[in-house]
Amino acid sequence: MxxxxxxxxxxxxxxxxxxxxxxxxxxxxxxxxxxxxxxxxxxxxxxxxxxxxxxxxxxxxxxxxxxKEELFKAVVRENISGRFLEWNAEFEAFEGSTADMLRYALAMWWARLGSSKASGITKLMLSEADNFPELAVFYQHEVIQPARDLIRRILQRGVDRGEFAPVDMKYGVYTVLAPLLFLQLLMHSKIACLDNADASPLVPEEFLAVQVQTILDGLRVRPASPPTDEGLESL
The missing domain is CATH 1.10.10.60 (Homeodomain-like)
Incomplete structure (x- = not known):
């Protein structure tokens, strides 16, 4: 759809x-x-x-x-943070390449969470966190940090196995999070309802496939450059 x-x-x-x-x-x-x-x-x-x-x-x-605060926390645990145990178990059991793992992770994120109403919680927190610092700390602890940790584990797996080039994990994590955040904000924004005859509808699954391939192209291990003629002459 x-x-x-x-x-x-x-x-x-x-x-x-x-x-x-x-x-x-x-x-x-x-x-x-x-x-x-x-x-x-x-x-x-x-x-x-x-x-x-x-x-x-x-x-x-x-x-x-x-x-109401406790009700909100229960909603977050029911729909988002309560799933990290399952997602980490899938990480431990995954036997394929890390590239396939990253593709699977983004596809399953969309199927299980991104396409659901619960993804609107992200926009809510971005809009209202300053006014509710206790909820902001809760969300940081229950959702943001576990998400960062899981993505970091995926990227580190690729580096450790020689599948990915070394990457600054702090910013590598945000490279993966950025397209997910974009989709969540777009999905829960009225701008997505505006008709635009010049643009075809954004298909989330296709968007994520392009994003993950772009990320993988940036992470892939490249062969060492051969020495130049000048370098050979100096040997």
Whole structure:
């Protein structure tokens, strides 16, 4: 589906009021909170709105989450940071080349997270982190640092195996993160909904394939240059 349709045709849904199992309520509250946080931002989302969209009372919400801040943290853990255990396990079990690992990592990031509503949390944090320093520290610890560490492990694997040329890991990590961040911001921006007759829709999978190949071309080990004639004469 074109990115513009993915963004512009999304409409919030309000669950019908009916009797539900008590153990299903936390998941319903987290889903409703994710929708509202991404649609409206953290500051503008009210606890009573989350409860109403989930079809429960505000009091019921606070039985499970002590505050809006704790609700937000639970949303992040449910949709993003809770997945790093799985992703690191995949890193340990991967048997192919590191180039294939990097291609797989970016493709799976899009399939599992980037294409989901949860990717809008990144835009929220970029917009509101200054106003909520406690949440900024939480997000740094729960999402940003684990993501950097995993990408660093992938790049270091390639260097250690002689597949990649040595690279400054601090900035190498950002080279991989940059296209992911771009896609997340574009996906949750109204500019993606504007019609442009001169431009074909951006297809995320194709965009990421081009980006990862560009990164791999920059990382590949190049053969040593042969000595010049001047160098031979000096021997």
């Amino acid at each position: 074109p990115l513009s349709k993915l963004i512009c045709n999304t409409k919030p849904t309000v669950p019908a009021k009916h009797e539900r199992r008590k153990d299903a309520r936390p998941g319903e509250l987290l889903a409703a909170a994710l929708d509202l946080f991404v649609e409206k931002g953290f500051a503008a989302t009210k606890s009573e709105e989350v409860a109403r969209r989930a079809g429960v009372s505000k009091g019921t919400l606070f039985l499970y989450f002590a505050s």
